[in-house]
Amino acid sequence: MMVDFCLIYISLLITYINLINEINSKHCGIDFLKIPKRTLLKQEGENRRMLKENNWENLRIHMDYSFIENNIGNFDKKDLIDLKEKIMPKTQEVFQNLLKVKRIQNKLKLNTQSCDNYQIPEIYQTDGVDADLIIFVLIDDTGFFLQNKIEAGAIHCLQHEETRRPIAGYIQFKPQLNVNNSTALDYMVWLAVHEVSHILVINNALYEDYIHPETLEPIGIDKVIGKKIMESGNKMNFIKSPKVLENAKKHFGCDHLDGVPLEYNGGAGTAGAHWAKKYMNTDYMIGDSYGENLISEITLGLFEDSGWYRVDYKMGNLFLWGKNVGCGFFEKGKKCIENSERITSSSIDSNDDKNKSIRVFADIVNKGKHSSGYSTEYKNEFCTNFNYPICSASNIFRGICKLRKFPFKLSKNERYFNNPQLGGADTLTDKCPIAIEDKGDQSYYGGSCRVGNKDTLMMKDIEKICPECACFMSNLSDGNLKQRINDVKNISLNKIKNLNTDSKNSDKDDIKIKNKNNIRKDTDQKAPEINKDKNEVEKSCKTLF
């Protein structure tokens, strides 16, 4: 998609800390699903030679809703409509555009009785369908998902005999999806795209079945998974397949990277089926996420390395987490934040106690950059303005650099503060503080500049929500802030470039900045690299659905 320019409004930060909000993150249920035993199904009238010679064509996914339709009395009809007409068609579209497969020769038939516990309808055994993958769409009717705050889970159940590519799987949602607006739909589609990726390529039971795309022979688990013992003594697996490694080396700027870590926190399913959040935060395949869901080239590399798919790299997003950080980012014992001023930690610890207070906009204006005495080498990834608002890594949402007092002492390698119970609120980042989006009184994205309801913004006059909006720091006072907003309305991407990356030349720009000194390019917050080259501009402005 060619984007001539991105209209970007400045979503200015306000200091707002809610009363203990529920953190807005997705809850993937793969931990609770049974890892399937490998079941290979032969397809009629095809042989290995045919499969090798087949062309790569767009992936066709057939969604089956018969479980919900046949038990509709147990469910809200709206859930079925939301899934059938909104969430899953958009999810299908994403993968159809993103992936190509070597299609099977005839109709896809599932010559077996069940997919995990689900009884496969007869039609798939007799007639078959024109598709490369069948997904059974289910809703949990046991209450388990609701009780455990699981939103969805998915896994494959049947694989193609020759290629071992998954040809059937199921996705299960919690009941009461409540897709009442575009924000909720965006959230649910990302959730479904994440879950379907577990069926397609990323889960513990599939890595050993990755094949060479030409020979169709398995490449072997040793070529896909590496293992390490971390400083903490915990085991960590990493993906080292060729394209993942190549793309990761380029992305992180680390030539001797040995692989991309898989999650080592969380349960067994989370651990094997997601990227480690500390290193891959904001990619859509981490164990939980806030308002940033990006399809990185590293994840696309994994699809390619399976041997089952060819990917369209143009469909990827601009992924900035860890961009060009170098090998030090992965070094054992490297702390994400460090106490740089030897200040007493009591002031930081007390921040946690003040967490219940609502700080106002004037606070940040008066204080300027809030200093905690801590610093980080990785300013785009980790934050040190504890319990203050900050922009997220890709400037997509306004979050909080949230600390939390845990009810237990943190392990030594997760300790950054004198108080051994204090750490970053996110549990999948080794307690490294990151921008965390709070739900507040909204159901889904609590600080997103791109999706949400404007009525819920704290500063309606100056904050905007739009598909290409971004979050920036500013210490402008309210009066000239409004003037500033008027000034930057309808400016082109080029002008945004001057505004954000070259303040010295901003006078020459036809954006009239009333008081240049009031514009602070916050040194802790890198402006998004939206103007590096045309390709990246396209990526930064792209929305998938």
Ligand SMILES: [Zn+2]
């Ligand atoms: Zn997941």
